[in-house]
Amino acid sequence: MSTNNTSNNAFNRTILEELLKKRFFYAPAFQAYGGVAGLYDYGPPGCALQANILDLWRRHFVLEEDMLEVDCTIITPSDVLKTSGHVEKFADWMVKDLKTGEIFRADHLVEAVLEARLEGDRQARASESDVIAAVTKDADGKSSEQDKKRKKKGKVQAVKLGDSVKAEYEEILAKIDNYTGPELGELMRKHEIKNPETGSDLTEPVEFNLMFESNIGPTGALKGYLRPETAQGQFLNFKKLLEFNNDKMPFASASIGRSFRNEISPRSGLLRVREFVMAEIEHFVDPLKKDHPRFNEVKDTKLRLLSQSIQAEGKTQPIELSIGDAIDQKIVDNKTLGYFLARIHLFLIKLGINPLRLRFRQHMPNEMAHYACDCWDAEIQSSYGWIECVGCADRSAYDLTVHSIRTKEKLVVRETLPTPQVYEKTILDINQKIFGPKLRQNAKIVEEYLTSLDEQQLESLKEDLEKGNGKTTVPGTNGEGYEVSTEFLTIKRQTFAEHVREYTPNVIEPSFGIGRILYSLIEHVYWMREGSEQRAVLSFPARVSPFKCLLVPLSHHPTFTDLIQDMTTRLRKLSIPIKIDDSSNSIGRRYSRNDELGTPFAITIDFQSVKEGTVTLRERDTTKQIREKAKAIFRFLLSSYLTAAFYNIDTILVILKDLVEENITWETVISRYPEFTQQELD
């Protein structure tokens, strides 16, 4: 797959966005009704692209590791999300314009205003005529597109700032993700940050919970939320899943589905929306056994890691090393985490993500989600900068523990120990036959007291009994004193053999934002051919492209109709999604319109096809073609299912199926079959 797009320089996002809307990859939802911020519909190409990404995800993760895939509900009773911590903590800070009522997300606003002031400072420092056209790039790779956005929002005024102010702004921006609400309010006061459009004052930052609320049922008594992640459904089914897995550990559950975040200010197209598709894995692992049985298969995978320690030094360049080395050097905490980072990397590359524009950044301690003790984000670089597309969190035993406490259901793994664990313990033994009659109506409260004692307290009581010649006084749970004696009370050391170890598993959670991956992928595979006609190409890998093959008759002649029909039927039988273009556009234009959709192959039918039963097969990126004579015999391809010495239309179809399933590469095909070089008619 050829892609020119290793740098941002020639890239024009406005043109790409126009293309994506025009070809209906996606579009704002409810446009006729004015649209709703953060809601997008996927049209046929976008929908197919998403489905192919998810299909590949299932094969790469669920199928490959025998994961247990579940499909849980979106509607979640509020009690569940109270317990998980989301009701309290899943919020952003917002400020409101006191006059207009307009609402801003506080951190985004501070960011926009300070960036505008820094831009103004740059303008003031540079010469007037040069500045506006300059392509400004800062250290973290944000492009000039973002500068243009800032200018709009921040009303850039060319004002020079003092050096210390400039440094202070830059420091604030570097840490912008880490401030609490009150801290943001303080910054806004200190630096006089107001509504950039109107100049009005803004309220103190107030928390806004990011979950959509709804009532369940007719009474109004049962409050619920739309889930902000698929994870909780998976955790709550832990026991059933463990049982389904024959009590074997480790195992992973997986779930693909929509989640919801009632964002204060959706922006950046598909990157910050209110409703989105997630694919999440919950890998349940013994906290004492964080090796991974298949780690060796991935240990040489090279990753670009931006660890906590590098960031703490103020640096932004990741180091590149194999995951095996990263584990040895203790950059990544354990092999299970390392295994998943490598598998995430391999998946994204398989999709077509440019490895040079992919890195893994570890969360700093104060930016972790409330449930995570470690987290590495797969960040993909697009024209919007480095954006988190996959989060790989260590949720330790947080979720299972909070749900277990709340529901009083043990969420544990019971493991038969290979050799029993032997230990001693001080225990209490009450001879009820004597104890009951002796203490009569007070028996209960005395027993309650006695059974509440821990080992140390029992040892202490034993001493008291010895000192008192077998008798002593203890309080009942009512506080009164009661006499107890060794007649009915024995306190002794006893040896136990524990055959079963019970533990709460830890969870490693790779969590994929499919819309973000999809958008970033498009940016990575998008390029323009040489020449003035603005011919765009989306060079998706064949397995991912929305349509697999274009079917075109060379001209609009009735003789082709039957052959087109026949080809269509055969391609459908092979389950190959096609697009037919029998419009009156030139053949070159029809190829080009499908290059825009990223369709990797095109079959062209002409008069020779009708006569001889041969067709041409064109490849998208090279635009090269092969043509083959009709024959009726197959021969096996030993490395994939088929090869052919002599071949006909069926052969082309079979080659196509192999190409589409990536059992064979175009290079192999082109090396086997002579190239067909009829001129493309433009």
Place this chain on the structure above:
Amino acid sequence: MSTNNTSNNAFNRTILEELLKKRFFYAPAFQAYGGVAGLYDYGPPGCALQANILDLWRRHFVLEEDMLEVDCTIITPSDVLKTSGHVEKFADWMVKDLKTGEIFRADHLVEAVLEARLEGDRQARASESDVIAAVTKDADGKSSEQDKKRKKKGKVQAVKLGDSVKAEYEEILAKIDNYTGPELGELMRKHEIKNPETGSDLTEPVEFNLMFESNIGPTGALKGYLRPETAQGQFLNFKKLLEFNNDKMPFASASIGRSFRNEISPRSGLLRVREFVMAEIEHFVDPLKKDHPRFNEVKDTKLRLLSQSIQAEGKTQPIELSIGDAIDQKIVDNKTLGYFLARIHLFLIKLGINPLRLRFRQHMPNEMAHYACDCWDAEIQSSYGWIECVGCADRSAYDLTVHSIRTKEKLVVRETLPTPQVYEKTILDINQKIFGPKLRQNAKIVEEYLTSLDEQQLESLKEDLEKGNGKTTVPGTNGEGYEVSTEFLTIKRQTFAEHVREYTPNVIEPSFGIGRILYSLIEHVYWMREGSEQRAVLSFPARVSPFKCLLVPLSHHPTFTDLIQDMTTRLRKLSIPIKIDDSSNSIGRRYSRNDELGTPFAITIDFQSVKEGTVTLRERDTTKQIREKAKAIFRFLLSSYLTAAFYNIDTILVILKDLVEENITWETVISRYPEFTQQELD
């Protein structure tokens, strides 16, 4: 596929439900938190089954007809659903117990209470000892399970009813779906229907809107709902989809996704839930051209049709005839509708639905949804009775029209006419150069009046002008009279040639409730083997079964480990989802546990496998096996991709892939390869 389940008699739903929960096909969501009525999670087998049904649906509909699949948002602004009529009409009637506050759905309550009284009447009429055990079946096939349910709800008392009362109850029950709220209230008063549990009075029926509400964004100003169907998103994208289809008609959009209904009383397991997966098609068709280009391919498909006229006669037995005949006899309105009924039928049969337990029932006029002018439901019979699983509605131009009016966006097809449509029209021509100066400041209001006239009114005005010698008086839009004359006013007949025809398409909408289909399918394929051990089998077609192959080593011997690993890797490469069972259970038990999951094939590895490279392949329903010697050569199967004269483990895998994709049947395999009859070890 062998299924014994053509009648209900031996079927026990409680046992099946226990099996489905035990094997985690699905389970109530949030069980540890007490559950929420109408919310279910799908575990690994149910999730896979659902995914396979949807995959088959895409191939059968979307791929086969080049439908345009979209993925739209669940969150919908309230304005859209006001326009569509759902805010006003998408409701059920509820009544409330005045003392306890308990809420019932009014029609279900009336149904339950009257059925209980009829059951009590039956008990009173029959002899005491016989009645309780009797299997009661009424004309529409409801089983005794439902009677047991009724008994619980309705507190059956053995009281004999008068004949006329009994007849009245039966008539009410036959029409129970058709009453309005006030009518239900009247019935409840007349027949003294109260809370069956407490005997308390109930409120008048009140409408409860069935959509989940939520606020979008932080201001609280933008109200939204969770969509009750995927249809609106498809309609609102009509223009973009028409453009994507190169303005060609007819075409269909399709959408798979979750929809939501805040049911008053969820019940019947997966059949009435609050959150469910739908797959919907919107087929846009010219109202004047309701033929279908592919109708002939399906015209001989036999369907069982319960039309309006049959039901109006009080009958409940459908007629069986080909869809071609049904069109000819005008039982089904048009070929597009007929084509889809046939395609729905073929899809359901392909899934494994028993055709004897499938029928198409037409809605009576007063039960149509507010947007439909015709509707045929595919009803599947299960232990819950005949349940609508697919609705095939004719929505005419309703939705596009209401959205067009509200948004002022034309949602039409513009069709270039092959020959221009020539017509005459009476038109008005105002010579502004004279009109303006003549009428001066009154020109505007007079012109507004004149341009508002229709053809008839213009003809009338023309007559007035002729009578008045070229002059007459007309009112301005202010009501005052103004003189006009033929100096500046010409009214004439003119001929037009219309080259473009503009029309609003009609919509035929097949709408699939995937959860209902999934549950009904399970009931249809479920059966018990002969014998006392209660061995259940789910005889899913191979393409639909959650797992395709069980992999078992005959015993738990270390020599098998490498071979198991090798087979696993190969099966994964073929994308065949498998389950490995290397537990210490007997081989028979392991086969049986996977028959419960519906796994169609099992590969068993034994010592001969290690020595010779052969394995056995067992089929689920017949339990028969084949075994083959190891050889290294393939040969083509000419009808599907491969055959083999001599074959080895790879051969078995390739046969398996063909079986799983249903390119070949087990019958063909067994006819080609000698049967292997080693005794199954139990």
